Amino acid sequence: MIKPRIAIFDFACCEGCQLQIVNMEEELLSLLEHVQPVEWREAMSDQSDDYDIAIVEGSITREEDANRLREIRKRAKTLIALGACATLGGVNKLKNLFDLEEVKTAVYAESASLPILETATVQALHEVVDVDYRIEGCPIDAAELTYVIKCLLIGRAPAPPNYPVCVECKLAENVCRYDYDEICLGPITRAGCRARCPSNAFWCFGCRGPVDDPNVHAATQVMEQYGKTVEDLKVKLTLFGTQ
């Protein structure tokens, strides 16, 4: 069997999701028996324009990035968005809440006007090109990446969970964060993280984005029951650009 050629690209992000792939360590060797990496800046020096599967991390913040992503889309048979920045826009999307010039000045001070720092509103990959599969999370869970790649190798459509984090929280027998008077985004956030945050005594930050049909009406109504406001909920939703 000819190994599918895989290229991994990054845009605006911390590259932490790629790092999760590097962190697969021994399992990475098993993965490499089935796929041929041809470009992966974080782990190798080779570059190539000839690939079957593109795994793309990060959000799109400049026109030149959007053009580069369009090129990647043209070349790849399959495009996988990797991590919250790619799937949602992620933390980067906070920028969109402010005036662009103000943001630039706050970050780059007197250098803000340099042409190299030209920047636009933040977009998730699917807002620019068609995305075939999404691997959610900040950072991703490498087990989900291997699941998706195994599905592709075997010719099966990957089916990411379409139920909220509450499911995995219950399976882990966690005490509900609402019992601790916290606003947890678990009831509307897509599972697949094995309820990592609530299992470690944090509320769900919503890094995996909403389920397909989140009950926003319930989410707002419930705030009142817990003595919170819709505004409190919105603040939480803003972090990963899911508002």
Place this chain on the structure above:
Amino acid sequence: MGIKLVARARLDAWVDSLVQQQTVYGAQAKGDRFAFDRLERASALRLDYDVTILPPKKYFQPQREVIMRFNRKTVEFESVIDEEPFVLFGVHPYDMVAISQMDKVFTMNQFDKHYMARRANATIVVSSVETASSSVFAACMNNATMRGKSGHDVLITKLPSGHYVVDPRTEKGDNLCEGLAEAPEANAEALDAREKVLNQNEKSLRKYELRVLPEDLPALLDRSRSHPVWQEKAELCYSCGSCNFVCPTCYCFDVEDEMGWDMETGHRVRKWDGCMLVDFAAVAGGHNFRSKRSARYSHRYYRKGKYSWDTYGEISCVGCGRCITACTANIANPVEIFNTLAEAPQ
């Protein structure tokens, strides 16, 4: 062996010796709440727990279990059966009732050898409830005590004096209680005190008052298909399945094959599923038999109060109240729903 009257120190010594000899799962503190977990020492056992977050069903039908290993190249496969004996210590009567119902479910059409192997290897110690949880209504469902019920191997009941009446009910129970041979037999006074505790539980384990008899629920549900409460409550339903997963009589599962990196060998996994989840009733071709929240929401009540009755003659809500507590939106109280239906003109 007869019924024993056991002081706390002796009970602890007995439990400490049990955990040395075999796998014991017991109710223990978890954060501000309780959960069954592997018991390491008697001092961690909390027989005064009100309710555990998950019911003990997880020891018979784990959240995720490998049921088969296969090789898709050679088309060979073998079932995986878990046959380690274990003791489940401190199960409340309503949960024991649920386990007995699940025994029916997992044997009545297909004999489920994965479930039944674990069940056959379990020794169950039921503990009469010492602390009522904030949402328990087991008494309304006639499940406050083990009176007239079976399935358990030992029944222990704490008396107001602080002593425990330890009552082995089966041969397995007798064997488990061997370490208490030296303890005195429970006298008439102790047995009388136990009856009073059970009487009290039948009064107190009803934090909500069900205004219909459990056996009238099937007919009530049958005439309530178009009641507005389904739509009303479903508007606040997250479809998160919390009410399913914490329910001791929810047993639905999904089955999935996981491949190894050799792409030839793999294993078949069975994991909990829930009828509140949007994709639960989705089938090949994209159709979903219960795509509406209200259809899913009402299904749970019909399943608990009518379908199980129609299928195996029991109401499958045992009154543990876990769904009431687990529902973030506070819409999962079966007593509230059944009472609302009962108020509607016939």
